[in-house]
Amino acid sequence: MKKIRWYLECFVTYFKINVLVVMEYKLDFLAINLASILALLVGVFNIEIIFSHVEAMKAWNKDEVLWCLGFFYMVRAIYNTFFINTLSISYWVQNGKFDLYMIRPLNTFFQLLSSGRYNAEYPLDEYLVGGILLVKTGCSLHLFQDGTDWLLFAYLLLTGVFVYFSILFIFSSLSFWMVKSNMFLVMIENLERLAEYPIDIYHKAIRVAVSMLIPIALVNYYPTVFLLRGRDVRVLLFITGVCVVLGVIAVAVWKLGMKAYQSTGA
Amino acid sequence: MKKYIALIKVGMQKELMYRANFCIGIFSMALSFAVELAIWSAVYQDKAEIENITYEGMVIYAVMTSLLQRFLGNGTDEQIGADFQSGSIVASFLTPLGLPMRYSLQELGKGLLNALALLVLFIPYCIWKRDILSAVQPQQWLLFLLAVILSYLLFSIINYMLGIITFWTNSNIGIYMLKMACINIFSGMFIPVAFYPGLLKDICMALPFQSIYYFPLTIIMGEARGMQIAYGLAGQLLWAGALAAGCLIMHQRAMRQVVIQGG
Numbered sequence: 001m002k003k004i005r006w007y008l009e010c011f012v013t014y015f016k017i018n019v020l021v022v023m024e025y026k027l028d029f030l031a032i033n034l035a036s037i038l039a040l041l042v043g044v045f046n047i048e049i050i051f052s053h054v055e056a057m058k059a060w061n062k063d064e065v066l067w068c069l070g071f072f073y074m075v076r077a078i079y080n081t082f083f084i085n086t087l088s089i090s091y092w093v094q095n096g097k098f099d100l101y102m103i104r105p106l107n108t109f110f111q112l113l114s115s116g117r118y119n120a121e122y123p124l125d126e127y128l129v130g131g132i133l134l135v136k137t138g139c140s141l142h143l144f145q146d147g148t149d150w151l152l153f154a155y156l157l158l159t160g161v162f163v164y165f166s167i168l169f170i171f172s173s174l175s176f177w178m179v180k181s182n183m184f185l186v187m188i189e190n191l192e193r194l195a196e197y198p199i200d201i202y203h204k205a206i207r208v209a210v211s212m213l214i215p216i217a218l219v220n221y222y223p224t225v226f227l228l229r230g231r232d233v234r235v236l237l238f239i240t241g242v243c244v245v246l247g248v249i250a251v252a253v254w255k256l257g258m259k260a261y262q263s264t265g266a
Numbered sequence: 267m268k269k270y271i272a273l274i275k276v277g278m279q280k281e282l283m284y285r286a287n288f289c290i291g292i293f294s295m296a297l298s299f300a301v302e303l304a305i306w307s308a309v310y311q312d313k314a315e316i317e318n319i320t321y322e323g324m325v326i327y328a329v330m331t332s333l334l335q336r337f338l339g340n341g342t343d344e345q346i347g348a349d350f351q352s353g354s355i356v357a358s359f360l361t362p363l364g365l366p367m368r369y370s371l372q373e374l375g376k377g378l379l380n381a382l383a384l385l386v387l388f389i390p391y392c393i394w395k396r397d398i399l400s401a402v403q404p405q406q407w408l409l410f411l412l413a414v415i416l417s418y419l420l421f422s423i424i425n426y427m428l429g430i431i432t433f434w435t436n437s438n439i440g441i442y443m444l445k446m447a448c449i450n451i452f453s454g455m456f457i458p459v460a461f462y463p464g465l466l467k468d469i470c471m472a473l474p475f476q477s478i479y480y481f482p483l484t485i486i487m488g489e490a491r492g493m494q495i496a497y498g499l500a501g502q503l504l505w506a507g508a509l510a511a512g513c514l515i516m517h518q519r520a521m522r523q524v525v526i527q528g529g
Contacts, residue, residue, distance in 0.1 A: 038448070186287070
């Protein structure tokens, strides 16, 4: 118990430092936040504009598509708050600073999570836009009627974050072997564009790829299907199963990666 | 002339330095092209045309907007900002070529290479859909080319201007991100401006971004005809002239007060 509190205190302290780093250039800080809100709103704008000309896209109406997008933003917001710094593995390995993490008294993985400016930079706007979207469309879709709705929602949000984190973490950990693995991350970033819309509109090959191969559709599409399309328990089982598999792979890759790590020298 | 071509070549070589990044850039563009096509075929499921744009027009739009985005790139401002912060911009001051030419021409090389690579990728698709593309008249192609050249000029001027703002603010990541966000909303590169609701459309028309991205596309889609094209070209020239004048003043001021950081 004492240890957990100690780690929490450390996390808060790290977070404060990150906020200070982000706010170093005042004008930049404001502009970055404004820009990232605008960037998030682009997704909403596009959907609004498209649905001002049509009523439905492959049996999905406007509120449902917006809910799907809002869920995605929410997952990303939570991910960005706690896990985004794990993307920097490649950077730390390249300049040899990973050694520092290994010899400090705190847990290596914990240090990886908490140091780096990005968890202070991105999430705020995503909580804002994602939250508004979910509340607004959730009301008109008559979600959140009782406690089970909330429970299921929380569970799906949790699994969504976990899936998203695992995918990115596995690719990020490849830098232990390849040193430069940013290209995979850029690729995943691009795949995210697919997740902004319900995947029904894509070709079958793409649908299979994003639900099995790189299961990015589990982040928001399947939760949306489950919540809005008749609560099929099989969907829930599928999500849980994939979570377990991804978790095992992520832990294994991290363990092996730590063993394979060779210092590049500073 | 020779030195300018050399600069363009340098831009191409720099882009090819990281092959994997280059390939992923192309891949990501192809992916967003696929997304775009999927969205439009879902939208046009049971409609022949929306706001006078047919599905065939949308296909041309999707192809050309991808190429145009690749050709224009993200702009020189980020590079200028980064060079300013690291202090390596001093090397650019010491060479006999002007700062704007140095950055813009390298960017041009990069854009040309990227557009060509994507074009190669698109050839099979274009052959498959050749009856759509063959409907475009030769004079449309010529006017489109002219409009694209003007777009490029206009876009370079804007980027250079935003780039040298760093000389006062010391960091321009925020401005760069703001610019990208504005382009995403107001340029009409994901969704034709014709689809926008009234007020938003008016805002778009008042800003230079639709002149850069959307206007050339309207020519090739057959949206703009006769006088509309003339007005559009005049608009591009007007924007380019006004911004170039502003840019010149800023450039002179910036050169007088630049502080080189680091070493």
